[in-house]
Every structure is written in C-alpha cells, then in structure tokens.
Amino acid sequence: xxxxxxxxxxxxxxxxRPADDGAAEGVLLDQMRxxxxxxxxxxxxxxxxxxxxxxxxxxxxxxLVPDGAAETSAVxxxxxxxxxxxxxxxxxxLAGALAAAAQRRVLALDYRLAPExxxxxxxxxxxxxxxxxVGQGLEDGVALSGESAGAGLALALLVRxxxxxxxxxxxxxxxxxxxxLAPDAAWRAPGSDAGEAIMRRAMLAxxxxxxxxxxxxxxxxxxxxxxxxxxxxxxxVQTGTAEMLHADAAAFxxxxxxxxxxxxxxxxxxxxxxxxxxxxxxxxxxxAVERAGRFLRGALxxx
Numbered sequence: 001x002x003x004x005x006x007x008x009x010x011x012x013x014x015x016x017r018p019a020d021d022g023a024a025e026g027v028l029l030d031q032m033r034x035x036x037x038x039x040x041x042x043x044x045x046x047x048x049x050x051x052x053x054x055x056x057x058x059x060x061x062x063x064l065v066p067d068g069a070a071e072t073s074a075v076x077x078x079x080x081x082x083x084x085x086x087x088x089x090x091x092x093x094l095a096g097a098l099a100a101a102a103q104r105r106v107l108a109l110d111y112r113l114a115p116e117x118x119x120x121x122x123x124x125x126x127x128x129x130x131x132x133x134v135g136q137g138l139e140d141g142v143a144l145s146g147e148s149a150g151a152g153l154a155l156a157l158l159v160r161x162x163x164x165x166x167x168x169x170x171x172x173x174x175x176x177x178x179x180x181l182a183p184d185a186a187w188r189a190p191g192s193d194a195g196e197a198i199m200r201r202a203m204l205a206x207x208x209x210x211x212x213x214x215x216x217x218x219x220x221x222x223x224x225x226x227x228x229x230x231x232x233x234x235x236x237v238q239t240g241t242a243e244m245l246h247a248d249a250a251a252f253x254x255x256x257x258x259x260x261x262x263x264x265x266x267x268x269x270x271x272x273x274x275x276x277x278x279x280x281x282x283x284x285x286x287x288a289v290e291r292a293g294r295f296l297r298g299a300l301x302x303x
Contacts, residue, residue: 002270005282010272013197029084029115029206045096056107057128062092064099064106073140073300074105076130076169078150080274082178082207083114083122091147094277094289098145098173101293104300106145107133111153118213119222126157134167143299144172145292147274148245149207151177155224162231171234171299173292176274178245179225179252181208182218186247195242199273204244225252229259236264236295238288240271266291 002010045051045064052063077098079091092108099106111125133142146154151174161168186192193201212222220227225248235256239249246267253265268275271284276292278285 003282003284006271006275006284009278009281010197017196017198017200029210045092046100049096049099051092051096054107056109057125057130057132059112059125059129060110061129062095062108064092064096064108066099066103066105069099069103069105070140071105071138073138073142074107074133074136075099075102075143075145075296075300076126076133076154077106077108078111078126078144078146078153079108080146080148080150080176080178080277081113082204083119083149083153083211084207086110086113091150091277093279094147095145097276097279097286097289098293098296101290102296102300103293104143104296114207114213115210119211119215122153122211123156123160123221126153127160130157130161130169141170141300143296144169145175145296146172146177147175147276148178149211151175152179152181152224155179156221156227158232159220159224159227159229168233171236171296173236173238173295174249175238175276175288175292176240176243176245177237177249177252178204180223180248181212182223182226184218185223186251187244192244192247195270195272196244197272199244201244225255229256229261232256232259232261234262234264234299236266236292238266238268238276238292240268240273240275242270243273243275245273264295 048067050065054061054063077095095106095108109129112121144154154172237253239246253263256263276285276288
C-alpha cells in the first residue's frame with residue numbers, strides 16, 4: 001500500500017491539476033510547460049553530485065558527477081515532458097539522484113522539442129549525444145536511462161542503433177516509459193488517467209501529435225514498442241500501477257521478453273506517472289531510484 005507521505009503529496013498535486021480536457025491546444029501546451037512549476041524544490045542535484053555544463057554533440061547538457069565515480073563509464077539520461085516540455089527542472093534532480101544511486105556519471109541532455117522541432121530532432125540529438133559520450137573513451141561502456149517520453153526516446157535510440165549495426169549501450173533503465181503513441185494504445189482509453197496526479201489524456205494526445213508531425217503515430221520510430229525488439233540489451237521497465245501508461249509498459253515488457261530480451265519489470269502498486277521524480281517527498285520515490293541505480297550499476301558492470 002502506498003505510504004501516507006505519498007497520499008498527502010498526491011492530494012496536493014491533484015489540487016493543482018487542470019481539469020478541463022476541452023481546453024484549446026495552445027492552452028494545453030502552455031499548461032504542460034507551466035505544470036513543471038507545480039513540483040518545486042526538485043531542481044538541484046543531490047549533495048555529493050557535481051554538475052558540469054557541457055556541449056554534447058551540439059546540444060547543451062549537464063554532466064552529473066557523483067563523488068568517487070569512475071571515469072570509465074557513464075549513463076545518457078533523457079528527460080520526460082512528452083517531447084514538448086524542456087529539461088532543466090525536476091528532471092535534473094532525477095538524473096542527479098540516478099547518478100548518486102548508480103555511482104556513475106550521468107549526462108542529462110537538453111534535446112530539441114516539438115512542436116518547434118518534431119521527430120526526428122529529439123532522436124537525432126540523443127544519437128549525437130551518445131556518440132559524444134562514446135567518444136570520451138569510456139572503456140567500461142555507456143548505459144541509457146529515461147523517464148516517460150525520455151524512456152521512449154531511449155528505446156527508439158536502441159532500435160535505431162541495432163538496425164544500423166552500431167555498437168549498443170549495455171542496458172537501459174526505462175522509468176514510466178511512454179513507448180506507444182499509436183491511436184489504439186491502451187493509454188488512450190477513457191478513464192486511463194483517473195489515477196494520475198498531473199497527467200491527462202488530452203495533454204498526452206496533443207504531445208503525441210505535435211511530436212509526430214507528418215508521420216503516422218504507429219510508426220515504430222515513434223512507437224518503439226511496436227518495433228522488432230530482438231537483439232536489444234537488458235532493460236529495466238519501472239512503472240506504477242495507477243499510471244495511465246502502465247498497461248502499455250507491461251505489454252511492452254512482455255513483448256520484449258518474448259523477443260529474447262532480458263527484461264526486469266518493476267511494478268509499484270498505486271503509484272502514478274514518473275513518481276520517481278518526487279525526490280524525498282515520499283519513500284517510494286527514493287527506493288525506486290535506488291533500484292534503477294542498482295540496475296545501471298549492474299549493466300555497466302557487465303560491460
């Protein structure tokens with residue numbers, strides 16, 4: 001059962017959650033971009049994690065370096081926001097927490113956003129940042145992590161690299177992954193967002209259309225859960241059972257296993273979308289980040 005601290009935090013978020021799904025598209029986009037302000041106090045990296053501003057393959061990024069972290073491996077982290085909301089808000093805190101938990105350097109990328117830059121801009125930026133990291137001579141390898149859209153972007157990058165015959169990251173931690181944008185995805189069913197504290201179906205549907213541009217939403221490049229998943233590295237799929245993306249995330253994990261991929265499905269009873277970003281607000285968030293950190297340490301340890 002979710003903790004009392006989680007329940008209190010959820011009530012506070014829901015009190016600020018916009019309720020009008022009939023809002024105009026421009027209003028919805030503004031609400032999404034302003035909604036990050038509802039989660040105050042989560043923009044700083046944790047103690048013991050140094051933040052360095054870098055240029056990663058032509059895009060700004062922050063390199064989060066835990067005290068004592070080896071310089072021979074790293075994690076590329078891709079933020080959430082439905083491909084339309086920018087990074088350096090609670091996402092930096094989550095990337096820093098992952099760095100501390102994994103005891104590895106984490107590169108938090110500021111990839112280009114839709115609608116100003118629809119697909120494939122974000123994927124191209126992630127690809128370039130990964131190449132930049134690999135170019136640092138990390139003999140123990142690189143792993144990926146991401147939450148929500150960032151997790152979908154990480155999966156799409158793995159599929160692209162596999163198809164190109166390129167060297168693969170050693171694993172990927174996918175937190176509350178948004179991996180299916182298609183018209184028949186489970187999250188589009190009425191009521192799927194009933195358990196959410198911030199997310200709304202109308203917002204996610206708009207984000208999907210803005211990111212896709214002229215491409216079909218069921219294109220595996222946009223919806224990598226529908227791609228051929230054979231040959232991918234080990235994956236962690238972490239999801240709350242109350243989040244609107246839970247059914248899609250669980251279905252993806254099953255399909256990946258059927259394709260021969262080593263998948264750890266980590267389900268959290270009653271928790272909503274990207275609960276991991278809540279920092280120390282409730283204990284489940286910290287425990288989930290610790291689990292993701294252990295997975296990343298193990299993946300990089302196998303390199």
